[in-house]
Amino acid sequence: MASIEIEHFCQLFPLFAAASQEVLSSTLAVAWHNTYPAGRAILIEDAWGNAVYFILSGWVKVRRLRANGEFVTLAILGPGDFFGEMAILDQSPRSTDVVALCPAEVLSVPAQKFVHVLRQEPEVHYRMLQVMAQRLRLTNSRIELWHQPPAVKLAHVLVNLARRYGQPLGGNANTAAIFNVPVKDLADLAGIGAEEAHQLLDKLGAKNWIKIDAAKQQLQILNLPQLEQLAQQAVS
Template sequence: METKAIGELFPLFIGASPETLERLVSVAQKQDYSKDSAVITESAWGKAVFFIVCGWVKIRSLYGNREVTLEILSRGNCFGEMAVLDESPRATEAIALSDVRLLSISAQRFLQMLLKDPALHHRMLQLMAHRMRQLYYRFQLYRHPPRFKLIKTLIFLAENYGQPTEKGTKILNIPHQDLADLAGINCEETSRLLNKLQDRGWLEIEPSDRALYLTNIKQLYHLAKQL
């Protein structure tokens, strides 16, 4: 990828120096993963930072005998940076929800870039604060009814990773259990509520291309305000 494309695609590198972007291009490794493959296992965190060029990734953890999805990421986002910064073990895995293309940079080189570029270091702090706000917001959602939580989760995914199309805003047709984990509701409620939204014409699911279209996102915004 060219330096200009990296600066435009990844929010972390907004304001980074040309030297930082050129170094990233020279050292980053391109990696492709097929759907359902493990991108990072529990023992591999802290070795590199990964940047999503295209595709969808979930971060999951094991609670008892059940796997729980903690986060869903897509184009423009990165993961693994926290493990590089605090060097603590992780009881999580990163799994490809679709075919994924990533750029990776080793932990040592990533830390060197942060130390050499004050703008990148500041931007890293900004994004960490933003993630903390997102976590706090998700925590606040738990006291709301399931319908509200699912709609707000769909809106969040659309705002952060959605692609505008003639049908509406397109996101991945995320497996119901993963979507339920993210919204903090059960899988049965998720399936029932998605069917209701489809019946009302506010979303459309295309199994052939694994896509979910928010066909009336304005109505979803309006409904979220009412609940």
């Protein structure tokens, strides 16, 4: 079972910050704490939802199997995010896989308990709706960028990852360190080819806007304002 303090859990997941101490204690009491190695599938497509998964540390990718037998990455999630709620809320089989990109610590809350919390805590329910609306807005923005130049689309992906999960380098708010997401996954998110994404990352590195630190498994964004400006250069 979980061995995480309530205060730390609420810091990681503001979704639960408004819940009562009693609800939080009972939720954590029935939650399970698991660690997954890189490459391990946490959830498998077509499996029925039996839990919601909260990422304590590490990064995961959400992917779907195409008709041609290849996987396409739909989302990258980092610490403080969660997944698996859709299969519980609409009571249907999962439509995607979730795979650990690096060693990941995940807290799983049983489906019945999670639904009970949403029913008993209106503020948690409301915040869940906010998160789902934000995810829908992000999906819509990616669709709107579909016909934009590849550099704009890739910059948009990097900026969104930096905004959601990035940690400033040396306290500099104009920088952000994120996990060194594989190029193929970044390409899928941007809707461009892997080779094209690799070339664009090389160009961003040459401009000193980003840097790959392989030892730390980090993609370091060294000039976030410039990258944000590039992401906003949509062509009508």
